[in-house]
Amino acid sequence: MRVTRSLTIKQMAMVSTVTLIIVSLFILLQLFHFVQQRRLDYAQQMESVALTIRQPLSEAVLKADIPLVERLLATLKLSGVIARADIVLPDNIHALHNEFILEKPVPALVSHLFELPVSIRIPLYSPERAMRGPLALLVLQADSARIYQFIRVTVATMLIAYLLLALMLTVAISWCINRLVIRPVRHLALALKTLAPEDLIAHQLPLLVGHRDDELGQLIMAYNHNQQTLGSIYNEMYCKASGFALPSLPNEALFLALIEQHSKSVENAAPLAVIVLRVETLQETHTLVTDDQRNILLITLVNRIRDCIDASCVLAQINHSDFALLITRDSHIFRTMRLARKMTRKLTQPVTLGQFQLHPETSMGISLHEKETPHAKELLNRASSAMMSAHYHGKNQINVFRTGNGDG
Incomplete structure (x- = not known):
């Protein structure tokens, strides 16, 4: 405009x-x-x-x-x-x-x-x-x-005298108003006009020199405060809509969308693999530990999972005790099994919470994206089914979903 x-x-x-x-x-x-x-x-x-x-x-x-x-x-x-x-x-x-x-x-x-x-x-x-x-x-x-x-x-x-005086007063007052008000307002308008769409939520206006204690300073500080509040609300809504707030992981809906996106981009490449893992300890200690201790346990487990994977893997949280892992590179069954065993060893290491020492237990299920190209939801359901089968087979078990023979 x-x-x-x-x-x-x-x-x-x-x-x-x-x-x-x-x-x-x-x-x-x-x-x-x-x-x-x-x-x-x-x-x-x-x-x-x-x-x-x-x-x-x-x-x-x-x-x-x-x-x-x-x-x-x-x-x-x-x-x-x-x-x-x-x-x-x-x-x-x-x-x-x-x-x-x-x-x-x-x-x-x-x-x-x-x-x-x-x-x-x-x-x-x-x-x-x-x-x-x-x-x-x-x-x-x-x-x-x-x-x-x-x-x-x-x-x-x-x-003649007063018109000259009026002219001088007009120029002097206009210069003062222009310097004190109009130039800063023009600077702020230019900063907002050239703002990129991706910076709208987190944008902060710089506090102008000489205007920290006047109305322009109050305007800028109020704008920045409102932007911070808006950013917090946006992040909270985003977390509720697309992931879990504490470990900052995608939720099931976003994870399925990521599977669809990767499956369309790698149709002729190596197959995708999905691992669903359940940490039994998160369910068993739900009523035994405080919220802070549960958060510490959750963050510790997530960090251990991240230590085992690289940037090509996508980690998501399905619910409070189940996690999903999308492997987009080197997703052959043998390498996937090797990764699953590595995560099992890492996750089952003791965790100390105050006076408690917990020994986490896990169950993992694996499904592969095969040539018939099942939908993302079907691929996740197969991995979940394999995880449930591993759960019934005992502690810290890994199971692979196989087409035709069911769980194997």
Whole structure:
């Protein structure tokens, strides 16, 4: 299966998206803060300028000296931030209006978000304090175009700065994630992808350097533990299905399959021979010894049998006391009998189990794979029949199954 969308691309896209969202929030927060500061600065400047002409402007309004009022208002133009000035009477009547600069249009959304234009109201009181309320209000309005230009410059500057910061953060975070997570995961995926089918059960992943105490290390250790458990279960099931667990020998079903396989591959060669041997001692001591002692006795007997045979022979366990031996090379009757006598001498040697000393007794039966080519089951049954005949003839006897004459 090919990787169509790499984790590197996915994590870079995710990191970039999250970084851009966070950067956008920072830009908005700082932009509103900077604009609010600029609004306060303009308001303080207009208030300072208005206070310098407040007293003479109040006297001029009281005397209704319009030319003097206009000259005083004209001095406000020098501040550079005031776009217009109005004299408003208490009844909200605009008595005088003066525009210092031609205001440029500002987008309605910007005006709504940042509450433009910035304006202040300065009350004008009578010098004699004869009136309770103010004579009029001096309304000053800042140049919104200047604030809009400040917003554009600020946004452009922060965008360039924060986008560069976002790019550096994305590259740095992506490199760290790629090194800490994606490369090890890719290494593990490659190791599992190239795994041979015969290594599936016993496969173990190597513990990565630097990841022994993190989640990847836990993942690898859990995988290896599960593989060990699976291997144990598989071996146990295999032993139950194909052999005995303790001496690691094939069972009867697997032994018959091996006979069929060898009989088909050596049709024109020397005949096969099957020996079935029974260790009487394994039956007689079943209730006299412990399980551990029985296991020691069983392993000892199996090792003695293996000492007598070579790699061309196949040893199997039929039941708890019977064994079968398939001879695939030099299986003539004389050599087979010589092997059987050798195993009898070896197996009947004393075995010491703690305070007990046992003298094993055996019975052996031999059958040959002849030209009529009997089935594997028939060949095993003939050897078993010959073994039973040897058993009835006495201790440590060997009998050969002969066609036509029965057991001989």
